[in-house]
Amino acid sequence: MSRPGAVLEVDRNSPPTLFHFGEGVRLERLPLGSRILYPPDPLEPIAHPERAIRRALAHPLDDDPLKDLLRPGMKLTIAFDDLSLPLPPMAQPDVRQLVMEEVVELAAEAGVEDIHLIVATGLHRRMTEDEIRHIVGDRIFTTFWPDCLYNHDAEDEGENVRIGQTSDGHEVTLNRRAAESDLVVYVNLTLVPMDGGHKSMATGLASYRGIRAHHNVETLLGSRSYMHPPDSQLHHSCIQQGRLIEDHVRVFHIETSVNNHAFPTVANFMQKRETDWTPADQATYLALKQLSDFAPRDLKRTIFHSMKAPYGLTGVNAGQVDQVHERTLDVVRKQMTVEVDGQTDIVTMGLPYLGPYNVNSILNPVLVVCLGLGYLFNLYRGRPVVREGGVVIMTHPCRYEFDSVHHPSYIDFYDEVLADTTDPGQIESKYERRFAEDDWYRQLFRKSHAYHGVHPFYAWYWAAHALDHVGDVIVVGGEREVVHRLGFKAATTLADAFEMAEQTVGRYPSVSHLRTPPLLLADVR
Amino acid sequence: MLALQYVRSLPRYALVRATGGRAGVATGDFSLLHLGDVQEPEPPNGSWRRVLPSLAGICGSDTAAITGHASLYLDPLTSYPFVPGHEVVGILAGDGARVVVEPALGCEVRGLSPLCARCVEGRPGLCQRVDEGDLAVGLQTGYCCSTGGGWGEVLIAHESQLHEVPPALSDEAAVLIEPFACSVHAALRGAAGAEDVVVVQGTGTIGLLTLAAIKLFCPPRRLIAVAKHPFQRQQALRLGADQVIRPDEVFQRIRFATEARRLDGPNLSLLLGGADLTFECTGTAAGLDDAFRYTRAGGKVVAVGMPGRESVDWGPIWQRELTVMGAYAYGTEATGARTFDMALAAAPELGLEQLTGPLFQLSEYRDAIAYAVQAGRRSTAKVAFDLRGLRL
Known part of the structure; x- marks a missing residue:
């Protein structure tokens, strides 16, 4: 039985608290009385994942068994989530591999020969061969790559079709192969409540024309939060698009969830509450701290990105999307939820080296904002942990550092757009179209491994709700010029940051610290 | 008169160049530049005037010559020893009018007739007869041994080279008219x-x-x-x-x-x-x-x-x-206007004096050259010599 999430108050006997700091870690003393929000311990994983998968496929929710949907001569497409989740990537075998192997085996038994597997990248970057092999496993990779296993190309005019228009007037597009298939099996991995459901098909196999319907400032400002689908305009829009897609093509959804066992043994102390640290954990912390303080940046990055998480499968459900997703969310919420009484003046968070859009890459300044104010801020249900007009304090080195292969348009976004304004609305109206239609970005997106030209805008919009809600954002340990470009304040130490925050929220502020990763979902009463 | 003089010496040029043109070497014992008392230039005829420089800029071409980076292509187009300084604002000896000097030494300045094809086009900077006439070989004032240059107490200039400076333009701004x-x-x-x-x-x-x-x-x-x-x-x-x-x-x-x-x-x-x-x-x-x-x-x-x-x-x-x-020098543009006149007309609105400074005495030439070589890093654009004190 795993421990539930907890809110612990800092007292005189509390040990210092772990803060992630990019490719590094820190121990910080929080003011007495501060609350630390800890996620629940990892849920007990399903003992026999393969059996659970077979059972889910044989007894789907509100749908026929997958076996009955398969027949010779049919066109079958298997689409699956890309490497943007889980974070860190899962140690092999990835649960998507286990599911897809089962689906392919059933298809083979049924005599289905026309099978394509598509990475549902949406406007994310194309995955490399090695990355795809890591997710699908050797068997599927050697059988299908490259002709029948490939990345979705959202910018291939000929390979995306217009499905129609939602009642809100939003265009819906879909990958042509999927649209023309007799059956699409979507294999999902839901890490946070934002993922999965109708959003999988509506974004993963869509083009910019379809995705812009919900990836915009107005929708995201109306999503409070997008980690809680009932209160999320993002999800309402995706559901409309998803239903239109399901009217057009037969989709069989398979959703999986994993526990929050996010760190391998060598970094297991990050998983634990500081009060639980053993002498071995303390020694590992010290070793990692020394490494991260003194090792060259590239070496640190290589070490951190080589970490694979030993997640355990906590749920697998198949069938009709709404029922499947509801079951999935139940398990995900159970793994993430921490009950919290009321908001505080200040929220602190230590930002790690990794977000959804920099797997095997650099967390550039725009992605720092996306991770802190986009994802972590929005990990709430009810109300944000920080009160309106409060202060968010984040720790991250926040360097002017970009991956020119993965994030070419991010460089221009930072240098050209943020130099002009940080206001999401202005950014959207003044610059989005220019980036979305840039010929060079399009070329790199299609032929190299670059995120779509418009992607940095989405990363910024993700923070729109937080930017609208908070009074100040302070980055501890960041490069001053970069932090100022982002529109935030820079502090050298956490103590300085608290002093600065008092200018905004007054003396003796209340403080909450999000002790994450592993991820948590604050249910704020 | 007191002047800085550039003396041709291929061994010194090679030595300075070999050291990477470091300002310390380029203005040290092996320098091509010498401060001293030199012969005042003689006007060839009555069309020439004596000019007493007020400010004389240090151009990139000057520092290139001093630090051994200049193209040797220019060597046969130059007569030695010469007093450098082609960015000059000064006063005319006699009536005290404030002038800038247009340094190109074309056919008209040299007293040559008929003019060469380029000078006919109004491009004395491209003159094809820079080795003839009243002056020794040289493309510009400041690279010709006959005329003197801005880095000395006196230079001589043909009447056609002189442009009066409007009162609104300070010396600090006017010294930038040539560039x-x-x-x-x-x-x-x-x-x-x-x-x-x-x-x-x-x-x-x-x-x-x-x-x-x-x-x-x-x-x-x-x-x-x-x-x-x-x-x-x-x-x-x-x-x-x-x-x-x-x-x-x-x-x-x-x-x-x-x-x-x-x-x-x-x-x-x-x-x-x-x-x-x-x-x-x-x-x-x-x-x-x-x-x-x-x-x-x-x-x-x-x-x-x-x-x-x-x-x-x-x-x-x-x-x-x-x-x-x-794009070299100036002359008469396609519109028929002289480039210098266009520059003088436009300059008062540009706040050019913000680009000038610090000013050095001739005796401080070592510091001046060192400063000019790193002007950008030292938050300036134009380092210049101030010769106004020599007239007192």
């Missing part, structure tokens, strides 16, 4: 179109003044300056740049501005597409190499900064069918 005239000519030679994206590579004195001239005389759709130092960035924006970028981001920023494509090679990037027109004002191989790779196929690169013997990659010039053109 500004160069820049005006360069801007007109480049002839940017209204829809062009134009890049000015390098923002020393010539780069900044070229920016100002482009903005005034042929404003393009977008004018981008490449600046290394904060002072240069600030002045570039003040003088009309729409955008100022760093040298290490030229390919990223110009790609974005021109909606080009960028390809990365083993040494440098290149753009498919790029700037329509580039004014290369650094005169360095690195600057030229960049310019050839980010100027679009069929575009133009105007070499404004004085280059020496530089090793550049001709591949992009060939493959992109670039037009590479020099």
